[in-house]
Amino acid sequence: MRNNKTSVHEPLFHVVKRDTIPLWKSMLIRVIAVAASLLVCSLLSMVLIKANPIEFLETLVDATFGSERRLWKFSKDAAVLLCIALAITPAFKMKFWNIGAEGQVLIGALASVACAFYLGKSMPNWALLIVMFVAAVISGAIWGGIPAIFKAKWGTNETLFTLMMNYAASGIVAFFLVKWTPSGSSVLGELKVGHLPEIVHPYLLIILAVIAITLFVFIYQSFTKHGYELSVVGESENTARYIGINVKKVIIRTMLLSGAICGIAGFLIVAGLDHSITETTVGGRGFTAIMVSWLAKFNPLVMILTAAFVTFLNQGASQISTFFNIDSSFPSMVVGIVLFFIIGCEFFINYKVKFRSTSKKEVK
Amino acid sequence: MNIFVDYLLTAIPLGMTFLYGCVGEILTEKAGHLNLGIPGIMCVGGASGCLALKYLSTLGLPAFVLVILSIIAAFVGGIAMGLIYCFLTVTLKSNQNVTGLAMTTFGVGVTKFVMSGLAENGGMGYLYARDYFRYPFAQSTTSLKLCGVMVYLAVVIALAAAFVLSRTRVGLHLRAVGENPATADAVGINVTKYKYVATCIGSGIAALGGLFYIMDYSGSYEAYKSIEALGWLSVALVIFTIWRPLVSIFGSAIFGALYLAGSHLPTLLGVRFDMSVTPLLQLLPYIVTIIVLIVTSIRNKRENQPPASLGLPYFREER
Numbered sequence: 001m002r003n004n005k006t007s008v009h010e011p012l013f014h015v016v017k018r019d020t021i022p023l024w025k026s027m028l029i030r031v032i033a034v035a036a037s038l039l040v041c042s043l044l045s046m047v048l049i050k051a052n053p054i055e056f057l058e059t060l061v062d063a064t065f066g067s068e069r070r071l072w073k074f075s076k077d078a079a080v081l082l083c084i085a086l087a088i089t090p091a092f093k094m095k096f097w098n099i100g101a102e103g104q105v106l107i108g109a110l111a112s113v114a115c116a117f118y119l120g121k122s123m124p125n126w127a128l129l130i131v132m133f134v135a136a137v138i139s140g141a142i143w144g145g146i147p148a149i150f151k152a153k154w155g156t157n158e159t160l161f162t163l164m165m166n167y168a169a170s171g172i173v174a175f176f177l178v179k180w181t182p183s184g185s186s187v188l189g190e191l192k193v194g195h196l197p198e199i200v201h202p203y204l205l206i207i208l209a210v211i212a213i214t215l216f217v218f219i220y221q222s223f224t225k226h227g228y229e230l231s232v233v234g235e236s237e238n239t240a241r242y243i244g245i246n247v248k249k250v251i252i253r254t255m256l257l258s259g260a261i262c263g264i265a266g267f268l269i270v271a272g273l274d275h276s277i278t279e280t281t282v283g284g285r286g287f288t289a290i291m292v293s294w295l296a297k298f299n300p301l302v303m304i305l306t307a308a309f310v311t312f313l314n315q316g317a318s319q320i321s322t323f324f325n326i327d328s329s330f331p332s333m334v335v336g337i338v339l340f341f342i343i344g345c346e347f348f349i350n351y352k353v354k355f356r357s358t359s360k361k362e363v364k
Numbered sequence: 365m366n367i368f369v370d371y372l373l374t375a376i377p378l379g380m381t382f383l384y385g386c387v388g389e390i391l392t393e394k395a396g397h398l399n400l401g402i403p404g405i406m407c408v409g410g411a412s413g414c415l416a417l418k419y420l421s422t423l424g425l426p427a428f429v430l431v432i433l434s435i436i437a438a439f440v441g442g443i444a445m446g447l448i449y450c451f452l453t454v455t456l457k458s459n460q461n462v463t464g465l466a467m468t469t470f471g472v473g474v475t476k477f478v479m480s481g482l483a484e485n486g487g488m489g490y491l492y493a494r495d496y497f498r499y500p501f502a503q504s505t506t507s508l509k510l511c512g513v514m515v516y517l518a519v520v521i522a523l524a525a526a527f528v529l530s531r532t533r534v535g536l537h538l539r540a541v542g543e544n545p546a547t548a549d550a551v552g553i554n555v556t557k558y559k560y561v562a563t564c565i566g567s568g569i570a571a572l573g574g575l576f577y578i579m580d581y582s583g584s585y586e587a588y589k590s591i592e593a594l595g596w597l598s599v600a601l602v603i604f605t606i607w608r609p610l611v612s613i614f615g616s617a618i619f620g621a622l623y624l625a626g627s628h629l630p631t632l633l634g635v636r637f638d639m640s641v642t643p644l645l646q647l648l649p650y651i652v653t654i655i656v657l658i659v660t661s662i663r664n665k666r667e668n669q670p671p672a673s674l675g676l677p678y679f680r681e682e683r
Contacts, residue, residue, distance in 0.1 A: 176640075178643065
């Protein structure tokens with residue numbers, strides 16, 4: 001209760017947390033953010049590479065929708081990225097910062113290649129594919145499970161643990177590449193066996209598989225007891241313990257699942273696309289997937305859109321870099337800038353900025 | 365020259381790359397912010413330093429002025445990245461992990477863009493200044509040449525950071541902000557200011573690591589491509605050294621030694637390994653980090669813990 005007659009000093013604006021925001025409003029904020037970021041990108045490219053902004057946007061769109069071949073490439077890239085994003089989603093929803101998807105996918109890919117390399121000649125293709133799949137799932141799950149066990153038992157920092165596991169995975173891949181290539185070139189040629197069968201189009205089967213995984217993760221997170229438990233653990237570990245959830249078990253179980261899906265992504269990359277492996281087979285997609293998952297607020301269905309959007313940006317920007325003959329690093333700059341805007345706009349969704357009312361109130 | 369001394373003289377300068385990143389990240393984390401953008405920031409630091417060298421090359425400035433100006437340029441580049449990070453995580457309260465990862469994507473992209481232009485444009489490039497950075501041992505034919513000015517600068521910065529953090533009022537306030545911003549706010553510490561200043565200076569220091577690696581340690585036009593991986597190790601080093609700049613001086617030397625073990629150990633021990641073992645030896649720093657992570661978490665001593673509010677945004681009205 002203020003009852004002195006002096007005027008009160010009010011700051012120019014203050015920030016209030018919003019309770020709820022209508023969906024259209026939050027979508028509008030995001031669309032504005034994306035539009036603003038594209039504007040900045042096109043201005044930047046105007047300065048850096050003297051590209052006309054209209055031409056810039058045209059090339060960006062044309063890179064994805066320009067031809068049927070590009071559309072297929074886009075769908076394939078989006079599907080693989082989506083698969084990795086789906087894999088890390090249950091862990092992230094549990095607030096387990098798994099930045100080791102890169103390594104988990106790579107180790108899954110390595111297991112697939114190893115099976116094809118050693119067993120390729122001794123069994124029919126369908127059996128080999130099954131073995132490759134199982135090996136990838138198990139190795140991915142192990143790779144994701146190791147940090148989870150330590151996190152569950154002793155609270156070991158999972159962010160750095162999983163990050164280190166990425167390097168461990170790429171070192172192991174390097175080791176096998178030296179082993180497998182007697183010439184010492186470390187370049188493993190294309191495997192002749194263990195290819196996924198082709199339905200209509202070489203990429204179609206992968207896309208269908210990822211759609212199935214999307215539905216699985218969606219149902220798992222929204223309609224099963226496991227999904228309920230992991231979201232409670234993510235919101236509050238103490239609450240979870242209080243209502244009788246075995247937190248350690250949930251952490252380990254979720255990470256096993258997360259790693260296993262990463263393994264599947266590795267299998268899809270090997271059996272469906274690359275038919276080979278290098279240390280950079282995953283190529284940073286494990287990190288990009290984190291953005292994809294986070295942008296979608298860990299909702300698998302929204303993730304289809306965010307994965308498509310990020311792939312669209314990547315493909316568009318790399319088309320621009322070829323078109324204007326500039327360095328291939330241009331896409332990561334564009335993606336970075338767009339991400340800054342999207343990350344920043346979350347503030348305006350979660351908080352409200354209240355400006356000082358202009359009329360000078362006399363406080364009674 | 366003795367192989368062992370040679371190993372040490374290569375490992376310690378490499379360690380200084382980690383030391384810059386590590387001290388920068390310690391300051392940031394002491395303010396309660398986990399900056400996963402450090403690898404990107406280190407890259408940008410290298411790029412802005414080299415950009416300055418390229419454009420200053422025609423002015424005929426004395427060597428030490430060139431070195432100082434490019435160090436300042438790297439520092440400013442780091443601060444610019446730090447400001448983006450701070451604006452997003454402090455002012456707009458976004459998720460620190462995601463922002464940091466985006467910073468790394470962006471920083472690495474910018475660096476590749478800038479650096480690929482600098483090397484190809486003909487003319488002087490930036491490597492002409494390599495010997496200035498390697499002062500006073502630039503003419504040495506052994507690994508001693510790597511012990512240039514920025515090696516000592518790194519140690520000085522680490523010592524200064526240790527002093528500020530543990531012996532001054534500013535350091536006390538900074539640690540309070542990282543442990544419990546609400547309490548710090550209640551006693552009148554300007555939380556936002558401390559977070560901004562600590563994170564930006566931390567980013568600036570980390571950025572020097574990139575410049576050091578390009579101009580002194582590696583001294584090649586390809587160097588910028590490997591900074592990112594080193595940056596991630598610097599972030600890991602923070603945990604290895606339990607958030608202490610003094611420990612990090614030794615920790616970074618150890619990391620440097622481990623990182624090079626793959627190429628030096630065989631000659632050092634006088635044995636020949638199979639070629640496939642080299643990639644496994646290169647895993648040593650990562651495996652040691654994992655072991656340290658596990659051991660510190662099992663021992664669970666109170667003074668070895670990260671700042672209590674690390675990674676959490678602070679919103680005054682939510683107390």
